[in-house]
Amino acid sequence: MMLQPTLSHYLVVSSCLFVLGLFILVTRRHAVRLLMGIELILNAANINLVAFNHYTATGLDGHVFAIFVMILAACEAAVALAIILAIYQQYANIDIDRMNSMRE
Amino acid sequence: MHSVVEICLIILFLPLISSTALIFFNKRLPRGGDLLATACIGIPFCLAWYVFYRVIAVGHDPQFLITGAMQWFTIGPGNAGWGFHIDNLTAVMLVVVTTVSFCVHVYSIGYMRGEDYYGRYFSYLSLFSFSMLLLVLCDNLLLLYVSWELVGLSSYLLIGFFFRKHSAADACKKAFITTRVGDVGMFIGLLMIYRQTHTFNYIEVFRGVQEAVQSGAWSETTWTIAGILLFCGAIGKSAQFPLHVWLPDAMEGPTPVSALIHAATMVAAGVYLVGRLYPLFSPDALLFIAYTGLITAFFAATIAITQFDIKRVLAYSTISQLGYMMTALGVGGFAAGLCHLMTHAAFKSLLFLCSGSVIHAAHTQDMREMGSLHKKMPVTFWTMLIGAAAISGVPLFSGFYSKDAILASALGFGMEHPNHRIIFIGLLIGAGITGFYMFRLIFMTFFGAPADDHRYRHAHESPRIMTGPLVVLAILSAGAGWFALGEHGWFERLVVPYSVGTAGVAPAAVEADGHSAHNIAMILSIVMAGAGILISAVFYYWKTCSAERWAKALGPIYRLVYNKYYIDELYKKTAVGGTLIAMRILAVFDRVVIDGLVNFSAYFVRAWSYISGAFDLHVVDGAVNGLAWGTRLVGTISTLFQSGVVQNYIMKVVAIVAFILLFQNILTTFL
Numbered sequence: 001m002m003l004q005p006t007l008s009h010y011l012v013v014s015s016c017l018f019v020l021g022l023f024i025l026v027t028r029r030h031a032v033r034l035l036m037g038i039e040l041i042l043n044a045a046n047i048n049l050v051a052f053n054h055y056t057a058t059g060l061d062g063h064v065f066a067i068f069v070m071i072l073a074a075c076e077a078a079v080a081l082a083i084i085l086a087i088y089q090q091y092a093n094i095d096i097d098r099m100n101s102m103r104e
Numbered sequence: 105m106h107s108v109v110e111i112c113l114i115i116l117f118l119p120l121i122s123s124t125a126l127i128f129f130n131k132r133l134p135r136g137g138d139l140l141a142t143a144c145i146g147i148p149f150c151l152a153w154y155v156f157y158r159v160i161a162v163g164h165d166p167q168f169l170i171t172g173a174m175q176w177f178t179i180g181p182g183n184a185g186w187g188f189h190i191d192n193l194t195a196v197m198l199v200v201v202t203t204v205s206f207c208v209h210v211y212s213i214g215y216m217r218g219e220d221y222y223g224r225y226f227s228y229l230s231l232f233s234f235s236m237l238l239l240v241l242c243d244n245l246l247l248l249y250v251s252w253e254l255v256g257l258s259s260y261l262l263i264g265f266f267f268r269k270h271s272a273a274d275a276c277k278k279a280f281i282t283t284r285v286g287d288v289g290m291f292i293g294l295l296m297i298y299r300q301t302h303t304f305n306y307i308e309v310f311r312g313v314q315e316a317v318q319s320g321a322w323s324e325t326t327w328t329i330a331g332i333l334l335f336c337g338a339i340g341k342s343a344q345f346p347l348h349v350w351l352p353d354a355m356e357g358p359t360p361v362s363a364l365i366h367a368a369t370m371v372a373a374g375v376y377l378v379g380r381l382y383p384l385f386s387p388d389a390l391l392f393i394a395y396t397g398l399i400t401a402f403f404a405a406t407i408a409i410t411q412f413d414i415k416r417v418l419a420y421s422t423i424s425q426l427g428y429m430m431t432a433l434g435v436g437g438f439a440a441g442l443c444h445l446m447t448h449a450a451f452k453s454l455l456f457l458c459s460g461s462v463i464h465a466a467h468t469q470d471m472r473e474m475g476s477l478h479k480k481m482p483v484t485f486w487t488m489l490i491g492a493a494a495i496s497g498v499p500l501f502s503g504f505y506s507k508d509a510i511l512a513s514a515l516g517f518g519m520e521h522p523n524h525r526i527i528f529i530g531l532l533i534g535a536g537i538t539g540f541y542m543f544r545l546i547f548m549t550f551f552g553a554p555a556d557d558h559r560y561r562h563a564h565e566s567p568r569i570m571t572g573p574l575v576v577l578a579i580l581s582a583g584a585g586w587f588a589l590g591e592h593g594w595f596e597r598l599v600v601p602y603s604v605g606t607a608g609v610a611p612a613a614v615e616a617d618g619h620s621a622h623n624i625a626m627i628l629s630i631v632m633a634g635a636g637i638l639i640s641a642v643f644y645y646w647k648t649c650s651a652e653r654w655a656k657a658l659g660p661i662y663r664l665v666y667n668k669y670y671i672d673e674l675y676k677k678t679a680v681g682g683t684l685i686a687m688r689i690l691a692v693f694d695r696v697v698i699d700g701l702v703n704f705s706a707y708f709v710r711a712w713s714y715i716s717g718a719f720d721l722h723v724v725d726g727a728v729n730g731l732a733w734g735t736r737l738v739g740t741i742s743t744l745f746q747s748g749v750v751q752n753y754i755m756k757v758v759a760i761v762a763f764i765l766l767f768q769n770i771l772t773t774f775l
Contacts, residue, residue, distance in 0.1 A: 022758065026751050096750065 010051035017044035031084045031094040035077060042073045109172045111155055112188055115148040115198065116237050119205075123230035130223025141226035142209040145233055149206040152198040159195040166600050168192055171243055173305070182302035189243030189306055192598040193442065197240040197376060200449045201369050203580070205233045207573035208364040211457050214569035215360050215464060225265060229364070232258035236369050240376070244304035245294050248377070252290070252337065255370045256283050262365060263357040275353040282350040286340020293333030296326075297384070310383040310602060317386075324386060331389030334381060335396075342374025342426045345400040349672055351423055355415040359460030362415060367422050367456050368449035375429040375445045382438060382601040391524070394434025394517075398530045401427025403669065405537040409544070410655075410666040413469045414459045417545050421495065422452055424534060428510055435527060437513025439596040444506035446595075447584050451494035451503055454577035458488035461570055462549060465563040471548040473559060478550035480563045483571040485550050487578040492546050494581040496539035497633040504629075505585030507535060509596075512625040528625075535629050539636025547644035 017040050024037030046066040053062020088094050122144030126137045133140060159168060173187025209229060216225055235254035242248050257280075264276030298304060300322060301312025313330075316322040322330075338344065343351035354366045365371070378385070378393060385393065401424045408420035425448050432441030461484040466474050478485040494501040497508065511531055518525040554560035565571070588595040643651050655662045664670070745756065 022754075026754055026758075 007051055007055040010047055014044040014047040014051070017041075017047065029095050029097055031087070031096055032081075034096065035080050035084070038080075039073060039077070042069055045069065108155055108158065108170055108190060109188055111151050112190060112198075112241055115151050115155075115202070116234065116241055118144040118148050119230040119233040119237065123227050123234060126223055126227035126230065130227060133223065136223030136226065138209075138213050138222065138226050141230050142206070142213065144230060145202065145206050145209050148233075148237070149202040152195075152202040155190075156195045156199045159190075159192060160594060160598060164594070164598070166192070166598055168598075171307070173243055180302070182298065182304070184246045184304050185244060186247065187243035187305070188241050190241065191602070192600075193376075193379060194240055196442070196446055196595075196599060198237070200446050201233070201236050201240060204364055204368040204449055204453045204577075205229070205236070207453065207457070207577055208360045211363075211460070211570050211573040212358075212360045214567045215460055216358060219358075221265070225262075225358070228258055228261045228265070229361075232262065232365060232370070236373070239373055243306055245297065245306070245309060245381075246304040248380075249291065249294060252287065252341070252373065252377075255365075255373060256280060256287070256341070259283075259354070259365050259370055262361040263354045265358055265361065266356070269356065271353075272356040275350075275356040279350040279354050282347050283340040286336045286338070286347050289333045289336025290338075290340075293330050293336070296330045296333065306380070306602070313384055324388070327386040328388040328392075331385040332392055334384060335378065335389065335393055338374030338377045338430070339396065340374075341377075342371050342430070343400075343423050344374070344396050344427065344430060345403060346671070348400060348404065348423050349675060352416050352419040352668075355413075355419050359415065359456060359463060362419070363453040363456030363460065366419065368453040371422060371426055372429070372445045372449060375426060375433065375441060378430065378433045379438065379442050379445075379601070382433070390434045390436070392434070394431050394524075394527055397427040397430030397432075397434055398527050399427070400424065401431060401534045402530050402537075405534045405541065406665050407668050408541040409537065410662065412471050414462065414471050414474075414545065414549065415456075415469055417471075417541060418452070418455055418459055421455075421538065421541065424538065425452065425495070428507065428531065428534070431527060431531060432510040432513055435514050435517035435524075437510055437517075438601050439599050440506065440509035440513050442599055443585075443588055443595045444503075444510055446588065447494065447502035447506045447581070450577055450584050451491045451501075451581035454487060454574060454581050455491040455495065457570070457574055457577065458484050458491060461566040461574065462488075464566055464570070466559050467562075468556075468559065471545065473555050474549045475552040476550070476554040476560065477563060480560070481550075481565045483565060483574060487571075487574040488550075489546060490578045490582050492542040494585075496542050496637060497535055497629055498637075499630060500582075500586065502581050502583065502585030502588075505588070508622075508626050508629055511535065511629050512622045515625045532628055532632055536632035536636040539633040540640045543637045543640040544644050547640060551645060552647075 021037045021040030021042075021044060024040065025034055028034055028037065046069050049062040049066045049069070051062075053060070084094055087099065091098065122137075122141045126133070126141060130137045168191055170190040171187060173185040176184045176186050178184070209226070212225065212229065216222055219225065232255060235251050235258055239248060239251035239255060242251060260276045260280040263279050264272050266272045267276075294304075297309055297313060300316050301309050303309060303312065313322070313327070317324070317327050340347045351366060351371065355362055357366070404420045404423035404427060408417050408424065411417045411420060425444070429441045429444050429448070432438075432444060461481065462474065462477065463469055465481060465484075466477065468474070490501065494503040497504045511528065514528040514531050518528040642648050643654075667673070747753075
């Protein structure tokens with residue numbers, strides 16, 4: 001029999017994505033990789049928005065929110081990459097453990 | 105007669121002005137300001153005689169009285185005022201005080217020449233004149249008390265004038281403290297009267313006391329006690345037994361001072377007090393006064409026989425004569441006592457000034473070292489002879505009249521109350537002794553062989569400025585009695601006690617008896633005085649009997665009298681010694697109890713501070729430190745979280761969120 005996907009399936013997928021993103025965020029030292037982890041978390045949230053909209057609500061609010069998030073993610077990626085470039089030009093390095101000149 | 109009050113104001117305040125000026129400026133004034141002081145008593149002297157003339161000779165009214173008063177302050181229910189009470193007695197006293205004071209001022213210019221603090225001496229003399237005039241003029245008991253203390257102060261200052269001399273410094277303290285003993289009694293009496301009458305004014309007080317006695321608010325005993333307490337002041341000031349000890353010692357002061365204060369005026373203030381407050385004394389109090397006077401008169405006269413210091417003889421004679429005055433007042437001889445006060449002021453100041461002149465010439469006070477001075481000092485000799493005749497009661501001299509009046513009233517009193525005849529007999533014997541010791545003084549000083557050639561050769565008559573006052577006083581001593589009490593005498597008619605309607609005592613009756621007794625008393629007193637003078641001539645002029653041999657024969661009695669009945673020693677043992685013992689006990693009390701308390705409280709405070717210090721150190725500081733320590737601990741722990749590594753923060757956020765979720769799940773599951 002054909003397995004009919006339910007809300008739980010979507011939520012499990014999104015959780016997996018979220019945990020992966022979080023894992024990348026915590027363990028990696030490379031700034032661009034961290035950015036990728038953030039993208040994964042945002043996309044996990046997008047899946048949740050669309051899934052909840054599909055199963056529980058009428059209208060297209062969730063979908064619209066998901067598109068907003070994608071736009072914001074694009075903007076964020078642009079700004080973050082610009083900052084990373086600026087940091088690279090300053091320190092010739094983008095290891096976030098070294099970025100501690102504002103500490104203390 | 106309003107101008108009398110204004111004249112009295114001038115009389116009163118001129119000496120005060122001169123005293124104040126001299127005390128501040130005596131070094132800048134020419135001659136130390138003695139002329140200013142003399143002028144400031146000379147003018148009152150003239151004015152007093154003018155007042156006397158107007159009041160006595162022109163006015164001639166027994167009831168004459170001028171009062172004028174100003175409000176001073178209010179105490180409780182009553183008022184105290186400034187005011188004058190001028191009657192015939194005041195007029196007489198004004199003349200007495202200013203005359204003697206003026207003579208003494210003039211005499212002092214010669215006597216005190218070249219002494220240290222010459223200007224200060226005159227300042228004190230003026231202060232005394234002011235105080236004495238205030239005493240005479242004031243119209244209420246409070247002002248009387250104030251001036252009473254002021255004369256005491258000036259007396260203290262002048263006795264101690266030669267303050268570098270130890271004996272003078274001691275004598276002035278003795279005088280001040282001894283008179284103060286009496287003044288305490290006087291003050292209590294004064295307050296008793298104030299409590300009853302709520303006023304100090306003489307006339308109101310007389311009326312108030314009389315009403316209190318009549319209405320029964322005061323019993324006879326209370327009345328007597330109040331009178332005796334008031335009289336205590338007079339006992340101190342007038343050197344009556346037993347407070348007479350200060351007067352002989354007061355002779356340490358300059359001789360003119362002795363003449364003015366300790367013979368003529370201040371010591372007579374006690375007599376004046378009794379006379380002025382006569383209606384306040386009950387018959388029993390008057391009897392007390394009479395006996396005090398009698399004892400004093402008799403026993404001071406006996407001491408005077410044995411003394412060799414010329415001034416001490418006169419001092420004991422003064423005490424004795426004051427006793428006479430007191431006795432006279434006590435037995436109802438009001439006019440007699442006060443007249444004796446007046447005549448005594450004249451002849452005793454004369455005698456003192458003469459003795460000063462002798463001392464000035466002979467440079468000694470011991471009569472045994474004098475002798476034969478009558479050729480060298482004729483003026484002093486003749487004036488002193490007049491003084492001695494007057495005090496001994498030689499007929500026609502002033503003392504004769506007044507002493508005669510005293511003896512007459514004593515005899516009258518004795519006839520009326522046979523139990524009290526002893527008063528008359530005592531006074532009569534005293535009169536004989538007076539003649540004896542006075543002429544003993546004259547013979548020892550002016551006759552016989554010169555005891556000391558060196559002294560004799562250097563002796564000389566005193567300058568005119570000293571003999572002048574002697575002559576004036578001699579005239580007064582000779583004539584005052586005849587003038588006041590003789591055939592046309594005004595004294596007995598004009599100087600009468602203030603009467604409050606039907607006043608308690610009726611001295612008039614006693615006076616009448618006195619007149620009937622007059623002739624007997626006169627003859628007896630002449631006989632006694634003559635006998636006294638004769639005996640002294642036998643001993644000291646013709647020397648048929650040796651005084652030394654008699655003294656030896658009378659051994660113990662002589663020594664008792666010579667040592668003044670050992671009263672000084674008695675006081676030294678009892679009053680002074682007792683005070684010292686009490687002080688020692690108090691010192692021990694101080695050391696043990698008071699110091700113990702102080703030390704204990706100090707110890708207690710120290711212990712308490714130690715405890716509170718420990719509390720501060722451990723509890724308060726501990727709390728503060730503990731707070732700081734806790735804050736640091738929290739800070740140290742919280743820095744551990746703030747690593748600065750973003751990924752750590754994320755981990756922590758995740759962990760905390762996970763924990764919250766887990767906790768919430770647990771709560772929802774189990775609750």
